[in-house]
Amino acid sequence: MNLEELFIENKEKSISGRYLTLDHITPLLNKLNTDNQVQVIGKSVLGEPIYSYQIGTGKTRIYLWSQMHGNESTTTKALFDFINVLNSGSEYAVKMLENFTFYAIPMLNPDGARLYTRVNANEVDLNRDSQALTQPESKILREVFESFKPHFCFNLHDQRTIFGAGNSGKPTTVSFLAPSFNEARDMNETRLTAVNLIAGLNDMLQKYIPGQVGIFDDSFNINCIGDTFQFLGVPTILFEAGHFPDDYNREVTRKFIFFSLISSFQLISENVLVDNRINDYLNISQNKVVFYDFMYKNVKINYDGIEIITNFVAQYKEELIENKIQFNAYIVETGELENYFGHFEYDAQGALYSDDSDNIPKSNQKANFYLNKNVKFVNGSIKS
Numbered sequence: 001m002n003l004e005e006l007f008i009e010n011k012e013k014s015i016s017g018r019y020l021t022l023d024h025i026t027p028l029l030n031k032l033n034t035d036n037q038v039q040v041i042g043k044s045v046l047g048e049p050i051y052s053y054q055i056g057t058g059k060t061r062i063y064l065w066s067q068m069h070g071n072e073s074t075t076t077k078a079l080f081d082f083i084n085v086l087n088s089g090s091e092y093a094v095k096m097l098e099n100f101t102f103y104a105i106p107m108l109n110p111d112g113a114r115l116y117t118r119v120n121a122n123e124v125d126l127n128r129d130s131q132a133l134t135q136p137e138s139k140i141l142r143e144v145f146e147s148f149k150p151h152f153c154f155n156l157h158d159q160r161t162i163f164g165a166g167n168s169g170k171p172t173t174v175s176f177l178a179p180s181f182n183e184a185r186d187m188n189e190t191r192l193t194a195v196n197l198i199a200g201l202n203d204m205l206q207k208y209i210p211g212q213v214g215i216f217d218d219s220f221n222i223n224c225i226g227d228t229f230q231f232l233g234v235p236t237i238l239f240e241a242g243h244f245p246d247d248y249n250r251e252v253t254r255k256f257i258f259f260s261l262i263s264s265f266q267l268i269s270e271n272v273l274v275d276n277r278i279n280d281y282l283n284i285s286q287n288k289v290v291f292y293d294f295m296y297k298n299v300k301i302n303y304d305g306i307e308i309i310t311n312f313v314a315q316y317k318e319e320l321i322e323n324k325i326q327f328n329a330y331i332v333e334t335g336e337l338e339n340y341f342g343h344f345e346y347d348a349q350g351a352l353y354s355d356d357s358d359n360i361p362k363s364n365q366k367a368n369f370y371l372n373k374n375v376k377f378v379n380g381s382i383k384s
Helices: 003-010 022-032 074-086 091-099 110-115 136-148 189-205 225-231 251-269 278-282
Strands: 038-043 049-055 060-065 100-105 152-158 163-165 174-177 213-215 236-241 285-289 291-303 306-321 324-335 341-347 369-371 375-378
Touching (some): 003 074, 022 038, 022 074, 049 074, 049 136, 060 251, 074 091, 074 100, 074 152, 074 236, 074 251, 091 251, 100 136, 100 251, 152 225, 152 251, 163 213, 189 213, 189 236, 189 251, 189 278, 225 236, 236 251
Parallel strands (some): 060 152, 174 213, 213 285, 291 341
Antiparallel strands (some): 038 049, 163 285, 174 236, 306 324
């Protein structure tokens, strides 16, 4: 199977970018709802509908949910790309629909999606509400889990651009986790199944993004939904869509999440998850906070007549302005910043920093400045 061609043929072209709300996906759901596959399964805090989509007649039940965090939309795009495959009538689609029953919640947190926030309208992180179940969205997710009785759970997220694959200097474009089910972070059959699946996905992804796959720290937190479902005996896999160079709209990463979804169900259907691949899993690079969006090296800064050569970094803030996401760069920190990397790096070679304020890079200051007064940076980048 050529995954590149499959993606091109099935990419849902009506959705793109980072800002994805119910307004964007409702037309898609209406189009898919040819035989009551789409249901309203509840309402958000602000009364927005929460939709499910179910397809397939197979005995293996797959539960997927996306945008639990409203500002994490990449996996939602990939999920619709995957749903297009399931509706394509291809040999792969027929096989998948015979082997599996898929139950998806494409947007669990529509209020957060509209406001472009991680939390819901009550400012609760739904991924820390799996025990208390204080929010309507959390209750819906759990009620479906108990009624659908899945054999596998796919917890679909985005991660920030700050993560790298260990200390390699490469970003983690896709990260995974087989969550722990207890404080000791033991392995049982349930967790091992998730581990083996992730090891297989890593084998596939290394062919496309070598060195850009990571795994999260597996510290146990029963309040997290993945830990809870793993504890309840269902293999649960956390997907995290990360950064690919120059892909701030996550359209390239979207493709690799799609590849991972396609490959997941191939691996499960081929029943190749019975081996013990713990070592392969543990050899995947750890997801580490080692990146900034911008790094400026060897910059001369004048502190009250004392000149020093140092480095400073800037980071984008994703700000919702007039229903569009604006990437606005702000200075974060100045110093040696050893063992950190920038997605964009610039060696100033001792050029003098200046700006329209105090001529010192300060935290939370817009990344608009000059080097030697002749190289102008606007919003972090060189202005041509």
